[in-house]
Amino acid sequence: MTLKRMTLPMLSLLLGLTACTGGPEPETPTQDPGPAAVTLPQAAVDGTWMAQVAAPGAQDELMAVGPWRDIFDRRYGDAIPAASGDLQARLHAEASVIYRQAALLQAQSIEQTFSDEQRRDSDPVQADYYYAVAQLVLGQDVQVAALSEGPGALQGASKVWAQREGELTLATVPAAYSLSAPTPGQVPEMPADAVVELSEQVGDSKMALADPTATLQLAAWHEAAARAASEQGDAIADALISPWRLPFETQVAAETQSLPLQALFLGTLPSAADLALVASLKAEGADVPAVVAQFGTSSLVAAAIQPCLSQATLDTQCVVDAAAGTPAPLLQAMSSGGEATVDHRMYAKASRAAVLRVGADVALALGDTRGAALLRINALDHSGDAAADPAFLISQAAWDAGTRNALRAQELLHTQTEVLPGMTSVRVSLDVLHLRVSRDAGPAMPMH
Amino acid sequence: MTDKRRLLGVTLGLATVALSTGASMTFYEESLPSTMNPLFAQSMVDNRVHELVFDRLYFHDPVTNELTSRLVDNFELADGGKAVKLNLAKGIKWHDGEAFTAEDVCFTINVMLDPGTPSPIAEKQRAVFAGCEVEGKDVAVVKFNKIFHNPQMRLGFAVLPEHVFQSTAITPENPFAQQPTGTGALKGSKGRRGVTFQKVKNGHHDARIDGMTLQEGNDPLVQISTLVNNGVQGIVAVPPGSRADVSASDELTLKGYDLRSWWFVAVNQDKPYLKDKRARQALNLVLDRTQLREKSIGVRPDERNSPCEFISGPFVQTSPYYNRSVETRPRSDLDKAKQLLGDAGMSSVGERWHYNGEPISLRIGIKAPLDNEAPDLLSQIGNQLGEAGFDRQEFKISTDEWNREVLTGKATDYDLIVGKWSFGLVEDVNPLFHTRTDGRGAYNIFGYSNAQVDSLLAQYDASKTQTQARDAYHSLHKKLDDELPYLFLWKLDTKSAWRTEVRSNTISPYYYWTAFDSWKYGG
Numbered sequence: 027m028t029l030k031r032m033t034l035p036m037l038s039l040l041l042g043l044t045a046c047t048g049g050p051e052p053e054t055p056t057q058d059p060g061p062a063a064v065t066l067p068q069a070a071v072d073g074t075w076m077a078q079v080a081a082p083g084a085q086d087e088l089m090a091v092g093p094w095r096d097i098f099d100r101r102y103g104d105a106i107p108a109a110s111g112d113l114q115a116r117l118h119a120e121a122s123v124i125y126r127q128a129a130l131l132q133a134q135s136i137e138q139t140f141s142d143e144q145r146r147d148s149d150p151v152q153a154d155y156y157y158a159v160a161q162l163v164l165g166q167d168v169q170v171a172a173l174s175e176g177p178g179a180l181q182g183a184s185k186v187w188a189q190r191e192g193e194l195t196l197a198t199v200p201a202a203y204s205l206s207a208p209t210p211g212q213v214p215e216m217p218a219d220a221v222v223e224l225s226e227q228v229g230d231s232k233m234a235l236a237d238p239t240a241t242l243q244l245a246a247w248h249e250a251a252a253r254a255a256s257e258q259g260d261a262i263a264d265a266l267i268s269p270w271r272l273p274f275e276t277q278v279a280a281e282t283q284s285l286p287l288q289a290l291f292l293g294t295l296p297s298a299a300d301l302a303l304v305a306s307l308k309a310e311g312a313d314v315p316a317v318v319a320q321f322g323t324s325s326l327v328a329a330a331i332q333p334c335l336s337q338a339t340l341d342t343q344c345v346v347d348a349a350a351g352t353p354a355p356l357l358q359a360m361s362s363g364g365e366a367t368v369d370h371r372m373y374a375k376a377s378r379a380a381v382l383r384v385g386a387d388v389a390l391a392l393g394d395t396r397g398a399a400l401l402r403i404n405a406l407d408h409s410g411d412a413a414a415d416p417a418f419l420i421s422q423a424a425w426d427a428g429t430r431n432a433l434r435a436q437e438l439l440h441t442q443t444e445v446l447p448g449m450t451s452v453r454v455s456l457d458v459l460h461l462r463v464s465r466d467a468g469p470a471m472p473m474h
Numbered sequence: 475m476t477d478k479r480r481l482l483g484v485t486l487g488l489a490t491v492a493l494s495t496g497a498s499m500t501f502y503e504e505s506l507p508s509t510m511n512p513l514f515a516q517s518m519v520d521n522r523v524h525e526l527v528f529d530r531l532y533f534h535d536p537v538t539n540e541l542t543s544r545l546v547d548n549f550e551l552a553d554g555g556k557a558v559k560l561n562l563a564k565g566i567k568w569h570d571g572e573a574f575t576a577e578d579v580c581f582t583i584n585v586m587l588d589p590g591t592p593s594p595i596a597e598k599q600r601a602v603f604a605g606c607e608v609e610g611k612d613v614a615v616v617k618f619n620k621i622f623h624n625p626q627m628r629l630g631f632a633v634l635p636e637h638v639f640q641s642t643a644i645t646p647e648n649p650f651a652q653q654p655t656g657t658g659a660l661k662g663s664k665g666r667r668g669v670t671f672q673k674v675k676n677g678h679h680d681a682r683i684d685g686m687t688l689q690e691g692n693d694p695l696v697q698i699s700t701l702v703n704n705g706v707q708g709i710v711a712v713p714p715g716s717r718a719d720v721s722a723s724d725e726l727t728l729k730g731y732d733l734r735s736w737w738f739v740a741v742n743q744d745k746p747y748l749k750d751k752r753a754r755q756a757l758n759l760v761l762d763r764t765q766l767r768e769k770s771i772g773v774r775p776d777e778r779n780s781p782c783e784f785i786s787g788p789f790v791q792t793s794p795y796y797n798r799s800v801e802t803r804p805r806s807d808l809d810k811a812k813q814l815l816g817d818a819g820m821s822s823v824g825e826r827w828h829y830n831g832e833p834i835s836l837r838i839g840i841k842a843p844l845d846n847e848a849p850d851l852l853s854q855i856g857n858q859l860g861e862a863g864f865d866r867q868e869f870k871i872s873t874d875e876w877n878r879e880v881l882t883g884k885a886t887d888y889d890l891i892v893g894k895w896s897f898g899l900v901e902d903v904n905p906l907f908h909t910r911t912d913g914r915g916a917y918n919i920f921g922y923s924n925a926q927v928d929s930l931l932a933q934y935d936a937s938k939t940q941t942q943a944r945d946a947y948h949s950l951h952k953k954l955d956d957e958l959p960y961l962f963l964w965k966l967d968t969k970s971a972w973r974t975e976v977r978s979n980t981i982s983p984y985y986y987w988t989a990f991d992s993w994k995y996g997g
Contacts, residue, residue, distance in 0.1 A: 099778065146623070148939040231941035343978065350974070399537045403980060407729050410721070429539040433899055433983060434732050436792040441779045457794035461940035463899065468628040469598035470900035472917060473518045474841065474876065474893060 064351040070326040071359045074296035076373040078287050080360035085369070088287060097292055100416050100445045103213050114210055115259040116289040118252035119266040120417065121213075121446055125245035126196075126272055127420040128452045131439065132238040133163035134427035135455035139462050146462075150224035150233055154178030156455075159187070159238050162194065165273030180222075183237055194274055196249065199242040208250035216240060216448025236454040244448065262289050265298055268305035270417060279312065280305035282324060294415040295380050299325040304384055307391045314391045326352070326377065327384040335388065342397045345385035346404055349378045372412050379405050379413035399425070416445045423456070432460035497683050497995045499976065501708035502691030502700075505843045505873045510654040510664050512632035513585065513593040514646045516877055518733070518896045522710065523688065525987040526671055527569075528632035528656035529678075531560075531579065536982035536989045541626055544678040545574065545633065545657070555621040556604075558629075562612040565677035568635050569661040576614035580606035581636035583616060590643025594905065594916040595631075602628050633657065659990050660686065682994045694846050701726065701971060707995065708972040708979075710986065713847050714781055715772045720971040731968045732983035734790050735896040737848075739855065739961040742889050742920040747820060747829035754958035756814035757890075760862040761855065761961060762806035770851035771966070781967035787951035788895075788903045790965040794944055795901055797951035808862060827863045835865040839885070840892040842870040847966065852892060883910055883921050891919060894966075898984030904931045907950070907959060922959040 071077050079085040088094075092113050096105035102124070106117045138144060140157040154173055161168040173179045174188035183202040190200045203217035220240030223232035252263040265283040280302040295301050303321040306312060315335055321328040330352050334344035357366055357374035366374075382405035389397035402422055409418060419438050426435035435456055443449040503519050512524040532543045545563055552559045566574040583606040586596040604617040622628055634644075635655045644650070652664050659679040660671035669688040673681045689706065691697045694713035700706050702725065712720055712728065720728045739761075741754050748754060763784055767773045773780040784802040789795045812822075820827045820834070827834045836859060840852040856868045871880060871891070879885040880893070895906070908915035908931050909923040930953060933946040954960065972979055976995050982988035 144623070146939070226939050226941055228938055229942055231939055231945055233941045346977075396538055400980070403537065407727065426539070431534075431539040431983075433734070436794075437732065440792040444778075458940075461794050461944055464901070465940045465943060466622070466624045466627045467899050468602060468630050469595065470898060470902060471516075471595050471598070471905060472895040472897060472903065473521055474516060474881070474895060 064330050064348050064355055066326060066329050066352070066355050066359070067323045068359075069324055070297070070299065070329050071356060073299050073324060074326055074356070074377070075287060075290040075293065076296055076356055076370075076377065077360055079291060079373070080370055084287075088291060092288065094292075098412070100414065100442075102446050103444075106213050107211050110211075111256045112258050112262060112286050113288045115252045115255035115262040116266060116293075118210065118248045118255055119263045120293075122245045122248035122252060122263070122267055123270040123417045124420060124442075124446055125241050125248060125448075126267075126270055127417055127424055128449065129163055129238045129241040129245060130272060131420060131424035131427055131435070132236060132241060132452055132455045133160040134424050135432075135435075135459040136160035136235075136238070137164060138427060138430050139455070139459045144462065148226045148228035150226055150235070151177040152180050152224050152235070155180040155184055156235055156237065162274060163238055163242070163272060180237070183239060187239070196242060196246045196272070196275060199239060199246055201243060202237070203240045203243055205243055205247055208247045208254065210251045210255035212251070213447060214244065214247060216244065216451045220448075221451050221454055233458060234454050235458065236451045238455075241448065241452060258286070258289075261285070265289075265301050266293070269295070269301055269308070270421070271305075271308065277305070277308045277310060279309040279317070282321075292412055294417055295384070296326045296377055297324075300327050300380065300384065303328050304387055307384075307387050312391060314388060318388065326356070327381050330381045331385055331388055334385075338392060340385065340389045340392055340394060340397055342385070342389065342394075342400050345381065345388075345401060349381035349385065349404070349408075352377045352381050375408070375411070376413040379408040379415075379418075382408065383418055399429075416442050427456060427459060430459070430463050432456060432463050436460060498685040498687070499683055499707040499995050500687040500689060500705070501710060502697050502706055503688050503710050504691065504846070506667075506688070506690050507664060507669060508873060508877045509646060509651040510662060510669075511644070511646070511648065511651040513591060513596060513634075513644060514651065515595070516881060517873070521984070522986045523662060523669060524632055524656075525658070525982075525985040526660045526686075526990060527654055527658040527662040528634075529658055530632050530985075531629040532626050533630060533985070533988055534983075536980050541624075543626075545579075549626065551625070552615060553617070555625070556619075557615050557617045558625050559609070560614045560616060562614065563678060564612060566657055567676055568637075568657055569655050569674050570635075570638075572635065572637050574633075574635075574657050575611050576608045577636045578633055579614040579616070580608050581639075581642065582631065582634045584642045585634060585639075585644055586631070588642040588644075590641075590645075592645065594913075597913045597916070598902075599631070659987075679991055681991050683990075690843075691846060694849065697846075698971075701973065704973065707976050708970065710970050711847065712969045712971045713849070714966065715849070716971075717781075717969055720969075725974055726971050727974055729970045729972060729979070729981055731970050731981050731986065733896055733968045734793065734898065734901065734965070735894055735968060736785055736788070736790055736965045737844075737892070737894045737963040738788075739963065740891045740893065740919045741959060741961060742886065742891075743922060743959060744886065744920060745889055747818075747834050748889065750818040751957055752814045753818035753820065754961070755956075756811040756818065757859075758803065758958055758961050759807045759811035759814070760858055761803075761963075762858060763802075763963060764804045765806075766851065766854050766858070767964060769854050770848040781969070782964050784964050785962045787954055787962055788906065788960065789901055789947070789951065793901055795947040795951070797948040800951055800955045806858070811862060822863055825863055826865060833865060835867060836889040837867050837869070837887060838890040838892070839869040839871045839880075839888045841876050841880075841894070842872050844892065844894055845870060847894075855890075855892065880919055881917055883918060885919065886921075890961075893919075901947075902934075903947075903950075904934065907931065907954065920959070924953075924957060924959075927953055927957065 093105040093108035102121050109117050136156045137160045140153045158168045158173055174184045186200040186202040203220055205214050217240050221236045223234050225232055253259040261283050265285055268280050271277050282299045282302040285298045299321055303325045306317045318328050318332050318335055322332050330348045334341045353374040356377050360370050382401050386398040386401035420442055423435040423438040439453055505519050507520045507523045512528055515521050529545050531545055532541055535542050547561045547563050550559050583603050585591050586599040604619050607615045609615055638655050659681040661674050662669055662671045671686040673684045694716050697709055698716045720726045741748055743749050764775050767782055771782050773782045783791055784804055786800040786802045820829050852868050856866045859866050905917045907927055909928055910918050910921055930946050930950045934943050937943040978992045978994050980989040
């Protein structure tokens with residue numbers, strides 16, 4: 027008899043005793059419903075990297091080739107040169123995603139620091155340039171070209187932006203900073219001149235500012251390297267990058283790609299169908315319930331979330347419960363060939379974070395910003411071990427910067443400073459935001 | 475633990491819940507609060523408790539970070555931006571049934587402005603507020619000393635009930651400190667062994683949990699065992715050594731709590747053998763922080779992204795105030811320490827250090843609750859000092875003694891004191907290092923005094939731009955690394971553990987309980 031079945035008769039006995047003591051009848055607390063019972067379609071489970079590596083011998087075979095320890099530790103600087111072929115394409119694509127999110131973080135920090143409501147008379151005059159670039163990253167229609175001359179311009183970078191023509195895509199971001207030609211297997215440094223110290227208009231202090239243009243260039247560099255890394259480079263890059271496009275990039279619905287296991291293992295989402303789901307959610311004009319339904323049998327996270335979705339609303343508590351209930355059936359499926367290992371448990375637990383993160387995307391697509399924020403906070407609590415995905419963590423930092431929560435954003439970014447070169451430069455804009463927000467706050471005392 | 479014993483624990487825990495009238499929870503805190511009066515909050519426990527009992531005029535929504543208020547319907551700028559006119563929400567009552575009005579808002583500000591209120595935080599507010607006028611039952615005009623950007627951010631203080639007090643000069647001994655009256659989600663009452671809270675339904679609060687009990691957490695193993703057995707439903711600060719167990723459990727959730735906390739060893743430079751900064755620099759080199767961290771917190775030297783990161787000054791490494799050019803000292807350097815001790819006038823006799831012919835015995839204290847987070851840290855520090863040639867005596871300092879003696883600068887018998895400071899958005903360290911004078915240096919433990927440091931702190935206070943403030947604190951960091959009134963140890967992340975039956979439990983950065991109304995227990 028299991029522990030659960032033994033508990034109920036004992037509880038009944040105690041409640042009976044309670045009823046005999048006299049006095050007002052105590053209110054019996056509702057039993058905790060526990061994690062939701064989640065039904066996962068077989069096709070959705072089979073498509074996950076968790077299920078695929080659980081096949082006998084699959085993980086050993088996969089990990090026999092490639093820098094998997096570095097990949098688990100998210101050390102892209104070491105992993106990329108040590109990888110090859112499809113795996114290298116995957117790593118470059120993920121690096122592109124990370125730099126995209128880093129650029130978003132910079133843009134949000136700059137926007138919250140130098141918007142009309144927050145600008146200070148003491149700010150460097152060149153803040154105009156940074157603000158304009160930030161607005162572009164955030165999808166606003168801004169003419170950076172207008173800043174090619176004058177006090178609000180940034181020497182060099184402004185002129186290069188002014189010379190750019192045509193639709194703004196990541197590939198057409200101007201080369202304001204010097205980078206080598208994209209080459210698979212290399213990991214370029216953040217250009218040192220992307221961070222400059224600019225004189226404030228009051229006093230002698232200098233404010234350090236970092237140009238998101240350089241970060242965008244790195245994102246474009248790695249995307250190009252991903253496409254060139256293998257024959258499947260284009261498919262891998264499209265699948266892995268599409269869910270993470272920036273606000274100024276055109277987002278279209280995606281089809282599920284057929285991806286090799288090494289492009290998915292330890293990735294941010296369980297399957298290629300999940301990746302296509304997220305990309306499709308973010309497409310302009312997406313019919314959210316229809317998109318989730320479309321992927322309902324092929325995507326593990328869609329299957330988990332769908333019961334929580336009505337026509338125009340997402341029940342966030344339902345998603346939290348569904349996320350808690352996803353690892354168990356996944357682990358059961360993974361263990362069907364034998365006993366679950368410690369690794370299997372860790373991988374299955376990563377699905378919880380995936381459901382919460384995609385749940386947040388669904389909420390946001392429905393216009394429920396609060397629900398999205400709540401699900402992101404829940405996802406953070408489950409973003410350790412195999413779920414410690416730099417792209418999500420930096421995207422959360424960007425989200426926090428966008429809501430002026432610089433404190434948590436700094437903590438998150440700090441844990442990611444070693445994943446790729448240049449993250450310490452990205453921190454510069456966030457520091458400026460934090461100083462601004464904290465100086466506006468009322469006084470406080472240290473507390474023991 | 476066997477299944478049978480666990481079963482008994484679970485059953486007894488459920489019985490406790492069944493006998494209560496409505497949903498009620500118990501949780502462990504680091505210690506008991508020292509006061510229920512927010513004017514005199516000194517610890518994070520105080521702050522968290524006050525968040526349940528009182529409303530702050532404005533607060534950040536923990537989900538969206540939006541600056542919002544439960545007490546104010548809307549506001550408008552007045553007097554060219556030097557004042558804000560607050561139109562208060564209606565239908566809000568104090569826990570004793572009296573109506574919340576503009577009189578309470580202005581009363582609270584006047585209390586902070588009253589020099590007869592010996593509150594360190596009120597002292598700081600006197601540089602912000604010029605006064606307050608009641609324009610109507612629900613209209614208060616708050617006046618500032620100057621024009622501030624985002625003035626609502628200056629209104630994050632807890633509001634006090636005007637009808638309860640006799641004057642605006644409020645002292646820590648006022649009975650309000652034991653039996654407060656607030657407008658918060660819960661009414662609180664502090665006893666000798668815990669704090670009990672009862673829900674108060676109000677116009678702006680309708681908590682889903684009827685009551686809570688705060689207990690002081692002691693032995694970490696007992697805390698976790700009690701949590702697993704449902705004897706308590708949560709632990710606010712889970713000891714680092716227990717976090718892996720919590721994380722692995724299907725019945726518990728490990729949750730992040732955004733707080734900036736750093737640990738230190740304060741040095742009493744009034745002691746003749748510690749007056750010379752070379753002696754303090756030597757002690758700094760005696761400490762092997764890597765070993766201390768491994769033995770007391772359980773972090774391996776090669777662990778990446780550990781919750782415990784070394785610091786070299788009075789800020790965490792994630793802070794923009796942290797001077798990254800000042801390196802940390804993860805390892806000891808006993809040879810250099812020995813040389814510095816000799817230069818500082820000490821002599822080694824029989825492998826024990828002496829000063830002026832007398833053996834040195836260092837009296838070391840640690841705030842007692844910290845022993846739960848870093849077990850045996852005190853004895854580990856003692857061991858390292860012992861191996862370096864110092865005799866020592868080790869003491870645990872109760873929270874009461876900490877508040878009474880350490881914070882007030884009276885713990886002069888100690889040579890070294892181990893403690894922790896916590897900060898939220900504002901990392902004002904002036905009270906820690908400024909000379910104790912004219913209300914400044916309120917938490918200067920050993921009365922440290924250095925004119926250059928005072929000057930840098932004054933620069934911070936007077937800075938006109940955020941960058942000037944940052945530069946002042948960068949210089950301070952560098953100076954303190956040389957002067958060493960503190961031996962800076964590390965920053966330690968805080969995590970909470972809650973049973974999965976506790977739902978919708980969003981933890982607010984720093985204040986913790988801001989979103990308590992949405993917390994649910996048992997469904």
